[in-house]
Amino acid sequence: MTTSDVPRADEDGAVAPPAPPRLVATDLDGTLLGPDGAVSSYTREVLLALEERDVPVVFVTGRPIRWMETLWAEVGGHGLAILSNGGIVYDVASHSVRRAHTIAPDVLVRVAALLRAAVPGTTFALEKTTGFSREPDFMPRMQVNTDPGFPVGALEELVDDQVVKLLARHEEQEPEEFWRLAEEAVGHEVTTTWSSVGTLVEISGAGVTKASTLASLCGDLGIDRSEVVAFGDMPNDLPLLDWAGHAYAMENAHPSVLASAEHAAPHHADDGVARTLARLFGL
Template identity: 50%
Template sequence: MGTVTSATEQPETPAAGRTAPIPRLIATDLDGTLLRDDKTVSGRTVAALAAAEAAGIEVFFVTGRPARWMDVASAHVHGHGLAICANGAAVVDLRGGGRFVEVRPLERADARVIVERLRAAVPGTSFAAERTTGFHYEPRYPPYQLDPGATVAPAEEFLADDFAGAETAAGEPCGPILKLLAHHPELAPDAFLALARTAAGEHGSITRSSPTALLEISGLGVSKASTLAGYCAEHGIAPEEVVAFGDMPNDLEMLGWAGTSYAMANAHPEVLAATTHRAAANNEDGVAAVIERIVRAACG
């Protein structure tokens, strides 16, 4: 994989019903899926992940989380050591200290247009930007996890062309934008998502994974599905050989692309409607239970 690539079109979805009895790769979301609500990985799940790898089935974490939030899962990565982060905007080597293997950025010009259009269409929206080198947010944006190295400034400032040459608190040049985040303090999450897609959808891929009105905006064509599809194509893995798990709208493309997909029992209604297979809720180790069945079949 290259270091920085442009966004590509979404991968084609395989025909319904084409599945393989023994998959070659398991792709799983983290929050609300693999992780319990307290953000831990249960002992049962740890054992299931290890058993899958021992059976020759590759496990890939595919999450909306930035690389800097991957400590919850980095100890449980096997095989390749890679994870797809920021809804497909980055492939990260968790064994290599969080090194970026591939980056698919949101261009600053598109980010600025999105900010301008959402400010006009949805007054009261505040913004943040996740870069490869750190986090930047507006004074009214609610930081979901404190970051002492973050820059607090208007979006027009941290998205400006000349800001790219500024230095972070660690003295590093600011890197590409992985995703823009938009928050609204009053709107219902799905209503905010619909308004944002109408106002600015041609400039980025807009989705959500939070229970609050927090939108995640990547480069046009960037998604969990398109980045996972690229990895699988490079390694000769067909969609029919992939089993995927997810619970929120940012998982929909991936669940539609994979040959076999499971919605968690606690999933968003749109995810439940789009999938035919169900896993028990995240707090009930639903992913682990399915992986255990897969491994038993693989081991005969």
């Protein structure tokens, strides 16, 4: 890799921090991954260079465990990841959950009832440390949801003490309007966010976000927020970008993210995260 391969200044003209960050936190879809959902050879090269410098790269994503298995080898196969919007800290090498921020069963049932009353037609699914389960009408047309091993039934029958994310879906509402209605109905009980192009609200335990879990992890590692650089593209990344000392919205990011982040990185289709990291670390 040569310096001529990457830009020497941020896309927005920002000045690089005086010292390289000690930890990188990056979202995956729409951020580190290309439009094909894969890690490019250039991005893989940059991640390897950071590994050789002992710089932790923490993948901070809304994806559940089940959507990560095909990616681990591509991104190094070790280290820690924050999954399900902060619900899980995952040890990649051992394929095990290190920490889980679960939602109590009674809270799940109450929140579902409140949201159904506020927006009739809402259906639900559950992401757990142990897998996935859904109501019969929750997006059955998506093949990823129809594995015969996934339990299907009434929400009240599916909840247990291993749930880290409640998924709320509506087939007729617009995405951001549904998020607004969900926040008004249940935001006093849980954390709601949105990261999909579809009408899907992601619900975590009260106060649980990508940022809260990363802050705890950085505390364990003795790393200050001022030493963290973070990348994201969707509203569920806003707490993360607000918390990190150096925040980058992708060029392709949602308008709310572009308006909030400190800096802009090139488009995810152009290896924006990797190009920015190459500049920051002088690769």
